Amino acid sequence: MTDSKVSRRDLLTAGLALGSAAALTGPAAARTLRSNDSWISSESAIPEAANFDVATAPSFLTAEERAFLDAAVARLIPADDLGPGAKEAGVTSFLDRQLAGAYGRAEGLYVQGPWHEGTPSQGYQSRFTPAQLYRSAIQAIDEHCKETFSNKTFAALSAEDQDKVLTSLEKGELALEGLSSKTFFEVLMQNTIEGFFSDPIYGGNRDMVGWKLIGFPGARYDYRDYVAKHGEKFPLPPVGLRGRPDWSPKG
Numbered sequence: 001m002t003d004s005k006v007s008r009r010d011l012l013t014a015g016l017a018l019g020s021a022a023a024l025t026g027p028a029a030a031r032t033l034r035s036n037d038s039w040i041s042s043e044s045a046i047p048e049a050a051n052f053d054v055a056t057a058p059s060f061l062t063a064e065e066r067a068f069l070d071a072a073v074a075r076l077i078p079a080d081d082l083g084p085g086a087k088e089a090g091v092t093s094f095l096d097r098q099l100a101g102a103y104g105r106a107e108g109l110y111v112q113g114p115w116h117e118g119t120p121s122q123g124y125q126s127r128f129t130p131a132q133l134y135r136s137a138i139q140a141i142d143e144h145c146k147e148t149f150s151n152k153t154f155a156a157l158s159a160e161d162q163d164k165v166l167t168s169l170e171k172g173e174l175a176l177e178g179l180s181s182k183t184f185f186e187v188l189m190q191n192t193i194e195g196f197f198s199d200p201i202y203g204g205n206r207d208m209v210g211w212k213l214i215g216f217p218g219a220r221y222d223y224r225d226y227v228a229k230h231g232e233k234f235p236l237p238p239v240g241l242r243g244r245p246d247w248s249p250k251g
Contacts, residue, residue, distance in 0.1 A: 038246040059100035066092055067155040068138045073192045075162050084209045094195030094204030104131030137184040140176040200240045220234050
């Protein structure tokens with residue numbers, strides 16, 4: 001966020017490198033099944049696919065939190081001439097499902113005391129679960145925005161002012177009571193990237209826009225005809241865990 005002229009492709013490349021090198025809370029597990037039920041990897045059931053055609057009630061986020069995240073992810077991965085951005089890809093819905101499930105509850109993470117300030121190499125050190133972190137941080141940021149920008153929430157700010165707030169979070173300059181603004185920004189950036197590139201079954205990457213952007217073919221089961229074709233563009237559209245929208249059952 002320090003340079004608003006950086007291209008979306010450059011931002012995603014940098015973000016992917018960060019995500020693969022140092023996942024902060026661990027990648028969002030992408031295991032949420034239905035509402036507040038979480039999929040356990042040892043179970044035979046597969047996740048219930050997000051339904052983009054039906055307006056479903058939020059699982060975790062309030063209307064105000066959804067508005068904040070829609071605005072924030074739209075600045076982190078904006079729509080441009082390369083295609084839709086994170087908001088259009090349904091990243092907020094992805095986050096909603098994740099925060100309502102095992103990831104939001106920090107299952108698999110030790111979040112008990114003592115809480116000492118760790119080093120960057122030690123990863124996530126907050127006493128907050130991811131769900132608590134998002135809820136507390138969004139409320140504190142909106143309160144800061146109201147005090148600073150004539151009683152406007154983050155979602156109501158201009159894109160330029162939103163970038164200023166995000167930059168201050170990224171640098172750790174915005175004081176949030178009881179939590180690190182830099183930690184929240186890093187988690188939000190990590191999760192936004194995950195939602196943009198996850199399989200659409202989890203609520204993000206709507207219409208596989210993230211995969212199309214980078215040329216990822218998805219979950220195809222057989223690549224043997226293309227293994228030896230080095231340096232050639234893969235000619236087939238991406239396929240998710242449930243196939244792709246233009247497929248229909250054969251009678």
